[in-house]
Amino acid sequence: MSATMLQLNAVRRVFGTGRGETTALDGVSLSVAAGELVAIMGPSGSGKSTLLTLAGGLDKPTSGGVRVGDADLVRSDAEALATLRRRTVGYVFQDLNLLPTLTAVENVAVPLELDGASARAARREAHDALAAVGLAGLEDRFPDALSGGEQQRTAIARACVGPRRLLLADEPTGALDSLAGEQVLGVLRERADAGLAVVLVTHEARYAAWADRVVFLRDGRAQDQAGPPAGPETLLADSDVTP
Amino acid sequence: MAIRNALLALLADGPKHGYQLKVEFEAATGGSWPLNIGQVYTTLQRCARDGLVEPAEASGSDARQRRYQLTDAGREVLDAWLAAPVDRDPPQRDELAVKLLVVLAASAADPAVVIQAQRTATLERLQRLNQLARGADPADDLAWLLVADHLIFQAEAEVRWLDLCEQRLARAGHGAVAAAARRAVAAGRAGDRGEDAGGAAADAPRDAQPEAGGSR
Ligand SMILES: Nc1ncnc2c1ncn2[C@@H]1O[C@H](COP(=O)(O)OP(=O)(O)OP(=O)(O)O)[C@@H](O)[C@H]1O
Ligand SMILES: [Mg+2]
Numbered sequence: 397m398s399a400t401m402l403q404l405n406a407v408r409r410v411f412g413t414g415r416g417e418t419t420a421l422d423g424v425s426l427s428v429a430a431g432e433l434v435a436i437m438g439p440s441g442s443g444k445s446t447l448l449t450l451a452g453g454l455d456k457p458t459s460g461g462v463r464v465g466d467a468d469l470v471r472s473d474a475e476a477l478a479t480l481r482r483r484t485v486g487y488v489f490q491d492l493n494l495l496p497t498l499t500a501v502e503n504v505a506v507p508l509e510l511d512g513a514s515a516r517a518a519r520r521e522a523h524d525a526l527a528a529v530g531l532a533g534l535e536d537r538f539p540d541a542l543s544g545g546e547q548q549r550t551a552i553a554r555a556c557v558g559p560r561r562l563l564l565a566d567e568p569t570g571a572l573d574s575l576a577g578e579q580v581l582g583v584l585r586e587r588a589d590a591g592l593a594v595v596l597v598t599h600e601a602r603y604a605a606w607a608d609r610v611v612f613l614r615d616g617r618a619q620d621q622a623g624p625p626a627g628p629e630t631l632l633a634d635s636d637v638t639p
Numbered sequence: 640m641a642i643r644n645a646l647l648a649l650l651a652d653g654p655k656h657g658y659q660l661k662v663e664f665e666a667a668t669g670g671s672w673p674l675n676i677g678q679v680y681t682t683l684q685r686c687a688r689d690g691l692v693e694p695a696e697a698s699g700s701d702a703r704q705r706r707y708q709l710t711d712a713g714r715e716v717l718d719a720w721l722a723a724p725v726d727r728d729p730p731q732r733d734e735l736a737v738k739l740l741v742v743l744a745a746s747a748a749d750p751a752v753v754i755q756a757q758r759t760a761t762l763e764r765l766q767r768l769n770q771l772a773r774g775a776d777p778a779d780d781l782a783w784l785l786v787a788d789h790l791i792f793q794a795e796a797e798v799r800w801l802d803l804c805e806q807r808l809a810r811a812g813h814g815a816v817a818a819a820a821r822r823a824v825a826a827g828r829a830g831d832r833g834e835d836a837g838g839a840a841a842d843a844p845r846d847a848q849p850e851a852g853g854s855r
Contacts, residue, residue: 605769
């Protein structure tokens with residue numbers, strides 16, 4: 397069994413007070429192992445992004461536990477959380493992931509340099525990370541000269557550099573067409589297969605289908621929906637693919 | 640009809656015999672649509688009778704070895720088929736849509752449970768399709784990949800529809816949706832396609848509205 401990288405335990409997150417009170421998460425438990433890709437689906441407002449921000453140490457739960465590897469995020473102070481975000485957890489959003497005044501390779505090198513790597517070492521590692529997401533040759537482009545899909549893959553490369561072990565992606569395919577979205581999913585899948593724990597929030601079932609498990613959120617509660625998938629063999633026996 | 644036209648299309652680049660057409664059809668459709676060889680021969684014979692194909696010169700008298708070629712009339716039929724968009728009307732009845740609507744109309748079960756069960760199954764199906772598509776080589780297995788994409792989009796559309804149904808149900812409250820479904824059913828029975836069934840009934844999927852006049 398692979399090590400558990402992310403563990404949410406009966407997590408509640410309540411925003412506001414009194415009549416403006418919103419329960420975004422209402423007792424969600426979830427664990428994601430190294431090497432596993434888990435997709436989170438659910439209607440708008442069901443708490444998907446809230447879950448990711450808690451997992452990424454950007455926010456703290458009202459109650460319940462959040463652990464990333466050995467770190468207890470609820471007990472961690474701001475500095476420890478900042479270190480965690482720099483080293484252990486990578487985050488990819490729907491858009492606006494990149495700094496427009498830095499080239500692709502510089503963008504990817506940022507977390508490494510923030511973490512104390514020499515500019516040279518950071519650049520070398522960023523270079524390799526871009527190659528790993530299929531962007532060799534585009535290192536020196538500025539974000540506005542990259543397509544949406546290329547920008548997202550750059551963002552994933554940045555979210556994976558260094559000793560990162562948990563990758564959180566919030567609708568990374570939101571603005572992409574099917575083929576570009578598929579490439580982004582291919583990269584996420586590869587990162588998971590290479591040992592990262594990956595959590596993907598998506599509205600699109602066809603992307604969720606790349607995951608080992610799909611978790612469905614509704615009204616702040618989670619239920620396991622599907623997977624791990626049975627072998628594909630069962631599919632061709634389905635009568636509906638024949639006339 | 641689709642098979643006849645597909646076989647005519649496969650004859651566009653030269654004469655072929657029945658078995659060859661079967662093999663080419665199955666390869667073209669990525670193995671997703673197995674053809675019965677008997678069906679191929681019957682279709683060819685019917686096409687010959689209708690003057691759409693004719694035995695190619697110098698092909699043997701043995702029916703199995705006989706190669707067929709397109710006639711001018713066959714080419715016309717083929718061109719007409721290729722030029723015309725595929726007609727989707729009337730929409731095919733979908734068992735899932737009907738199931739959900741009758742559940743609502745008669746409060747036969749908790750619709751949320753029906754939706755949930757289907758979504759789980761469809762997501763699992765999507766996962767399996769996705770595994771298959773991922774294993775395909777975009778160059779060598781292009782036909783199969785396109786077939787898989789087609790099935791994937793259909794499954795995804797179903798999940799999206801289920802999500803939307805669930806949200807509409809939650810928003811409207813079951814009573815209101817059940818009433819709307821009953822109105823839609825009543826309108827269908829009257830031979831009406833649902834336009835008069837009122838705003839809420841428009842929430843029911845158009846392609847699932849029961850039509851008057853039995854099965855297609
Ligand atoms: N900072 C905040 N302050 C107050 N309420 C918030 C805050 N963040 C989220 N919420 C509320 O919590 C609930 C869950 O929001 P969240 O962003 O997690 O939903 P989501 O599932 O990501 O939706 P979407 O699919 O639209 O992105 C919503 O009702 C939202 O209004
Ligand atoms: Mg969100």
